[in-house]
Amino acid sequence: MASCFKSSYRFGEFDLDPSERTFWRNGKPIAVSPKAFEVLTYLVANPGRVVTKDELLKAVWPDSFVEESNLPQHISWLRKALADKSNYIVTVPGRGYQFTARVRTESPAEVFTQPPTGNVILHRVRERTHVIIDESSPTPVAVADAPNADPVSPSRVVRQAHAALAKPRFRKMVAVGSALTVLAVLAGYSGYKRLQNAPFHSPASLAVLPFTNLSGDAAKDYLSDGITEEMINSLARTEVGQLKVIARTSSMSYKNTRKSAREIALELHVQYILEGSVRSAGDHLHITTQLVRGDDQTHLWADVFDGNEDQLLGFEDRLAGSVARALALTPSAARTADHGPASFAAHDAYLQGLYGLAQRSRPGFGNALHSFGTAIAQDPKYARAYAEIAVTYNLMGQYNWMDAAQAHNQAEAAAQQAVALDPNLAEAHAALGFNQWFYDWNPLAAESEMLRAIRLEPTNVDARHWYASVLITNGRAAEAEEQMRAALSLDPKAAILRTNLGWFHYLNRQVPRAIEEMQAVVNDNPNFVTAHYKLWWVYSATGDERRAWIELKSIAHLIFAPEDEKSMLGTYERKGYAAVLRDLTIPGNRYYTQGAIDDARCMVFAGDKAAALTFLDRALKNREGWMVFVEIDPAFDSLRSDPEYSRLLREFHAAQRQSRKPVT
Secondary structure (H helix, E strand, O other): OHHHOOOEEEEOOEEEEOOOOEEEEOOEEOOOOHHHHHHHHHHHOOOOOEEEHHHHHHHHOOOOOOOOOHHHHHHHHHHHHHHHHHHHEEEEOOOEEEEOOOOEEEOOOOOOOOOOOOOEEEEEEOOEEEEEEOOOOOOOOOHHHOOOOOOOOHHHHHHHHHHHHOOHHHHHHHHHHHHHHHHHHHHHHHHHHHHHOOOOOOOEEEEEOOOEEOOOOHHHHHHHHHHHHHHHHHHHOOOOOOEEEOOHHHHHOOOOOOOOHHHHHHHHOOOEEEEEEEEEEOOEEEEEEEEEEOOOOOEEEEEEEEEEHHHHHHHHHHHHHHHHHHOOOOOOOOOOHHHOOOOHHHHHHHHHHHHHHHOOOHHHHHHHHHHHHHHHHHOOOOHHHHHHHHHHHHHHHHOOOOOHHHHHHHHHHHHHHHHHHOOOOHHHHHHHHHHHHHOOOOHHHHHHHHHHHHHHOOOOHHHHHHHHHHHHOOOOHHHHHHHHHHHHHHOOOOHHHHHHHHHHHHHOOOHHHHHHHHHHHHHHOOOOHHHHHHHHHHHHHOOOHHHHHHHHHHHHHHHOOHHHHHHHHHHHHHHOHHHHHHHHOOOOOOOOOOOHHHHHHHHHHOOOHHHHHHHHHHHHHOOOHHHHHHHHOHHHHHHOOOHHHHHHHHHHHHHHHHHOOOOO
16 A cells, blocks of 8 residues: 555654665664554654545555554554644544644655765665764764664755765765765664564454353353453463454354354354364363354464363363464463462362342352352452452442442452563553542553553453543543444443443433444343443433433333332323433432432432532542542532532542552
């Protein structure tokens, strides 16, 4: 793609030459991946214009299918390369990207017809020689030996060289210049090779389908599901950037499917499928696995485990390594003993805990805590079990299923213990970051932990999802959307990610996009309560009472007892929507338990601002996590001008400042 551009470009202190495929800042080369270079070239060649994602995909990947979610990753790399000028590339939500810097187009320099003369500094990258005239130096100086040399752009270098060629006194230095050219070529070649061979991998992509439980006992589903999740986690830890592994939620959606490997690969946009089965009899396990190419369903590799349960841990490690080698990847060196348990009994309890946690229900969370506790009793150094305890408590507090302070303290203690036991465990840092954001109200510390989790495991969906939440509540909507879309590229069928992407649009005051996103989730998953909840909030905040009531009825049908659902419908018929909202806030109401922030929303929707402020005050005093959304939630717009709201906001900000701990 880049070869079609006939000019070089300069913006700020950067120079970009598509014909030579070089990118400079102040005369120093910047290494970017080939595709990131082409993305940058296309944006720079179209400054000021919004370039759609489809246009970029067609320009950079014209002959291959590439999913849209790859673009944010390349944009992120480019922003890092641009460092403090990362705002040159602006995300235009729902459309694409805009290059905002002022760009100057320059014609490529003519090839020198005679060697330059005079005291020169040469810098060679690829096949181009840049000549820097140094009239003050008594002897030729290599660039690497000039400690305080001012940075010089390639375009200015060429202009200086041509000007110098016109001066007669430099023609006497032909021999010196020629000799130095050779030296520069030899000196620069090794540096160029290092730049050219800098590691970059277009990641392979794989989905682990749910292992089939052939034991004839549904109680063993946790084992087959747990082995599936362990394979996902193990392969996701393959050396950074080499393998994109579809996350658990999307993979598990194919449980008991009749779709072929080819159909699933097309739906998930992956190249490979790993599938298997588990048969358990007593303490004996028989596990089969096979790796299949998605496009033609060619079998690439297979393995069988036949042994006792206490040998399973070694098999899981061996399996992950075998798959990585089958794909010509490097098995992760980070998979240390700290990540795993000391015994099968601990591992078995851990798998049961994952099974309960995945249910996202009160009974499921209770079972998860019991199972993770059992795992720790079997192995007190089981860091991953501590991390999942932290996740469970974090979510129980967020769902208002336990006191916020209790959830905060229990989750924080478990996360800190997990980090102490294994500092390289991504899920531990992600859980700690969530705790610091939602309960401590400390976004700086939370961001530090989230970024550390992502560095340790770029494919960790929870880390990216929760980091997106930190970003949206701190006014960084474009970055939040990029993180959420990165999470969705790894877990495209996760209803919670799709719902919260819509929720982010709502918080960013893009209501039509919010409704479209969440309505699509409801259409695909009619029983997914969270999507109905957030649609209810959106419709209520925008004054669409009719649609808000439809969503509230759906919630009642899904989670209320039949008699409570009937009672709510009767209240609506007799007294109207506002009366139903007031009933929901009555302490000990028969319907369900909600937090003070939810009560405040209900009162705003009912038109009772005073009651809404009272509930916000209660949420602040109780340090409810949902306070982090109040400042950006359109539901509370009608309260912004009230002095009481201003007081509450000042106290919230003061509490944020007070809670900030040093970021390590």
